[in-house]
Amino acid sequence: MAADTEHDAVVFDPFSADFYRDPHAFYPRLRAQTPVFYNAEYDFYALSRHADVAAGLKDFATYSSAYGVDLGMVRTGQKAPAKMIISIDPPEHRVMRSLVNKVFTPRAISAWHDMVSDTVDRFLAAASAGPSFDVVSDFSVYFPVEVITQMLGVPEERRQQVRLWIDESLHREPGQIDISESGKQAMAEMWLMYYQLIQERREAPREDMISALIAAEVTRDDGAADRLRDSEIAGFATLLGGAGAETVTKLVGGAIATFARHPEQWQQLLGDRSLIPAAVDELLRYDAPVQYNVRRSTREVTLHGVTIPAGAPVFLLGASANRDPDAWTAPDTFDINRDRTEAQNLGFGYGIHSCLGAALARMEALIALDKLLDLMPRYDVQWESCRRVSMQNVAGYSHVPVRILA
Numbered sequence: 001m002a003a004d005t006e007h008d009a010v011v012f013d014p015f016s017a018d019f020y021r022d023p024h025a026f027y028p029r030l031r032a033q034t035p036v037f038y039n040a041e042y043d044f045y046a047l048s049r050h051a052d053v054a055a056g057l058k059d060f061a062t063y064s065s066a067y068g069v070d071l072g073m074v075r076t077g078q079k080a081p082a083k084m085i086i087s088i089d090p091p092e093h094r095v096m097r098s099l100v101n102k103v104f105t106p107r108a109i110s111a112w113h114d115m116v117s118d119t120v121d122r123f124l125a126a127a128s129a130g131p132s133f134d135v136v137s138d139f140s141v142y143f144p145v146e147v148i149t150q151m152l153g154v155p156e157e158r159r160q161q162v163r164l165w166i167d168e169s170l171h172r173e174p175g176q177i178d179i180s181e182s183g184k185q186a187m188a189e190m191w192l193m194y195y196q197l198i199q200e201r202r203e204a205p206r207e208d209m210i211s212a213l214i215a216a217e218v219t220r221d222d223g224a225a226d227r228l229r230d231s232e233i234a235g236f237a238t239l240l241g242g243a244g245a246e247t248v249t250k251l252v253g254g255a256i257a258t259f260a261r262h263p264e265q266w267q268q269l270l271g272d273r274s275l276i277p278a279a280v281d282e283l284l285r286y287d288a289p290v291q292y293n294v295r296r297s298t299r300e301v302t303l304h305g306v307t308i309p310a311g312a313p314v315f316l317l318g319a320s321a322n323r324d325p326d327a328w329t330a331p332d333t334f335d336i337n338r339d340r341t342e343a344q345n346l347g348f349g350y351g352i353h354s355c356l357g358a359a360l361a362r363m364e365a366l367i368a369l370d371k372l373l374d375l376m377p378r379y380d381v382q383w384e385s386c387r388r389v390s391m392q393n394v395a396g397y398s399h400v401p402v403r404i405l406a
Helices: 017-021 027-033 050-058 092-103 106-111 113-127 136-140 143-152 156-170 181-203 209-215 230-261 263-271 273-286 358-375
Strands: 036-039 044-047 132-134 217-219 225-227 293-297 301-303 306-308 313-316 379-381 397-399 401-404
Touching (some): 044 050, 050 313, 092 217, 106 113, 113 136, 113 143, 113 358, 132 136, 136 143, 136 230, 136 397, 143 156, 143 358, 181 209, 181 230, 230 263, 230 358, 263 273, 263 358, 273 358
Parallel strands (some): 044 313
Antiparallel strands (some): 036 044, 132 401, 293 313
């Protein structure tokens, strides 16, 4: 339990029902008492202070991403079989990241603005026909996956199926570390759908991201010009569809829950929409959807008197780092007016593996919040009916029912 007394041993179990219910209850004691925590049951280490997490996210040579993205994968000691950009290190990573940067240009993201706005309008109108609706299960669960799959070129009738596959692959029951068989099946079906779509676009290109990735040239490590392999494109689409959807879904749901506890700041946004970008940044600091990243140590590391051996799974707790009092003033206070230059916000990661779709996710959140302000200048959350997810490294709400006030 998180409510240990000061003299009890520090407990941190990221697969427990208590963690899924309130991850932030665990972080203060981790930072203060065991900044390098070792979980003997699951055999992993965890870094919780801002300075250590930020340094770890940047140091890909010491904390490798090549073994996967969760404990179930990393603890096998085998490199991830699927070549996704999130699970490769330099020099391979440089090739993929440079290509992604060509696709996710500020100009390209700006061109998607109207599509995102129209998509948000469509789903918000369908959700909010009456005075009460669920911000997550009626609204924010739908539009982000619709946006990202539309960009990729997924046919309309398959777009929401992608969401169901993602949810199945990320879901974890308390105590469950490895992906379930149904989760593996969902991932396989999603990968196959993208692979088949790639074959169709090779035959008949369209104005979508998969066609652009097929046409793009890359320079391999040996200097040779090349095209992306089908498996690389399918892996990229699978990752983008998942990360791009879940992050925004949880960010918007969490925003409405957080602002319900701070209605004066919702009113401030209502009066000055130019503050919405700062509000999104603060939401990402205060309660980011992604709680942690898992890496594998490539060498022995000693921090704060604790030695992490080579080959150990290491949790980099970005959500804890973003509440570190050594990095932020009054870190447990939600404040859209805070000085954002005090420290690096790790809500979208940091270093070479920072979120590749961060600019798009920000734009989606900005548009959604702007339209929610119009729809519900005043609202109540029905707290007794709120529900949180239990997912691999993702935290947030599956249900946030609200009542719009007159």
